Each structure stands twice: as C-alpha cells, then as structure tokens.
Amino acid sequence: MNQEQLQQLTEQISQQFFKKPFRHKAVFNDRLKTTGGRYLLHTHHIELNRRSFVEHGKDELIGIIKHELCHYHLHLEGKGYQHRDRDFRELLQQVGAPRFCTPLKTVQHRKKTVKLHYYICTGCGKHYTRKRRFDTSRYVCGICRGKLKKEEGKA
Template structure:
C-alpha cells in the first residue's frame, strides 16, 4: 500500500465512520515498534505502523485507523481524546475501532506456574526459579514453556 492509498483510505474511513473530513496527512512510519499508530497533537497528522497491514491485513489496519481518528476528531472538537476518557471509549466502541494494537514485537514469552496456588505468570525475560517466588503466596515457581511468535 502506498502513501497516497493510505491517505485516501483514511479520508474515506473518516467520512464514513465519523461523518467528518480528515484534512491532514496520514503516512506509514517504520520507526513505530510497539504501537499500531500515532496521532500528533501539534500538527494533527497520523502515523501508522506498516507491520499492521503486512502481518494482519486490511481489516486490522482499518481498526487501527479508526482508533487514531477517534483521537483526531475528539481533540479537534475539544473533547476527551485520551485513552482514559469516557468520550474516547464510547466513540471507539461506536465506530468499531480496536482498543489495543495486535502484538508487533518479536518477543519470546516464557510461561511459569506457581507450585502452591497455580497462578500462571508470563514474562519476556527468563526468571531464575531458584531465586524468585510467586508474588501471591510465595510458592515455588515452575517453568512451563517458551512461546515464540509465529509471524
């Protein structure tokens, strides 16, 4: 997808889902690593992570575009545009945008389980099970498995 195609897609989604035009710039930004998109408060432009489109397809990209357009339209209207604001959450739900971006980092996840209470723990870094214990009951942790991303 080219930059012009992305711009047209964002403008189309803005008119269809929000009934308001998008009059600023939308572009792909390969420097985004852990997020699907970004709304710039100063110049009102939108950046999108191209990995969303490459790994998850058009449907997920549209959800991320709707998420960023919620920030955009609410901010320009002087209403609550932050993730914590009720207006943002309601508009996001009305338009069908995604609350969270799908996983993008190629992080390996290590799974552990408490021997006492059975609590499941996930970490990106390995834990020394001889040194660390369960935070809930102080029981011994057992290594279960390591899961690598399948992209």
C-alpha cells in the first residue's frame, strides 16, 4: 500500500463511519516503533506504522485509522479527544474502533540483564548484593563497621 492508497482509505473510512470529511494527510511513518499510529495535534495529520499493516493486515490498519480518526474529529470539534475522556471512549464504541492496537512481533521487548555485585563483611560475615559496584575502601559494614570485601566467586 502506498501513500495515495492510504490517503484514499483514510478519507473513505472517515466518510463511511464518521460522516465527515478528512481534510488533512495520512502518511506512513516508518520511525514509529511501539505504536500503531498517532494523531498530530498541531498539523492534524495522522501517522501510521507500516509494520502494523505488514504484520497484521488491512483489518488491523483500518482499526488503527478509525482510532486515530476519533482523536481527529473530536479534537476539531473541541470535545474530549484524549484516551481518558468519555467522548473519546463513546465514539470508539460507536464506530467499532479498538482502544489499543495489536502488539508488534518485530519489537523485541528484552529485559536488560542486570549484573549483580556481591560483597561480604570480613568482621561479621554479612552478605551484601548490589546492582552497582562500589569502592570497598570508602564503605564499611552497616552492622559491625567491619571492612567489606568483594566476593570473587560469584561475580
């Protein structure tokens, strides 16, 4: 699907479901990573994620366009256009638009592995686990004021 077809589809959906014209631009924005689309308040344009169309098909794209058109038409009418507003939620329900888009498979939600640092008190034997490394010559045990030593075997 190219930009012209996307523009025509958006105008058609606006007329069909909202009975109002869409007079601005609808474009694919390939820099969008986690969202299906967005409505720009200042320019009134709609940007859509091409990967949502590629991965989930035309039906998902139509749902995202309906969602963004809800923002668009309510904003231009001066009504509540944000997700938390009643006007927005009611219009979503009327036109059958999804509140959230289907998550993308290509976006890898990786949890960053945290390297832990282990310390032991030479006086009382208390174990300390920290996410950040620290200078053992500057800090002492909180219980007995003994010296701390990094445990070599663990990390």
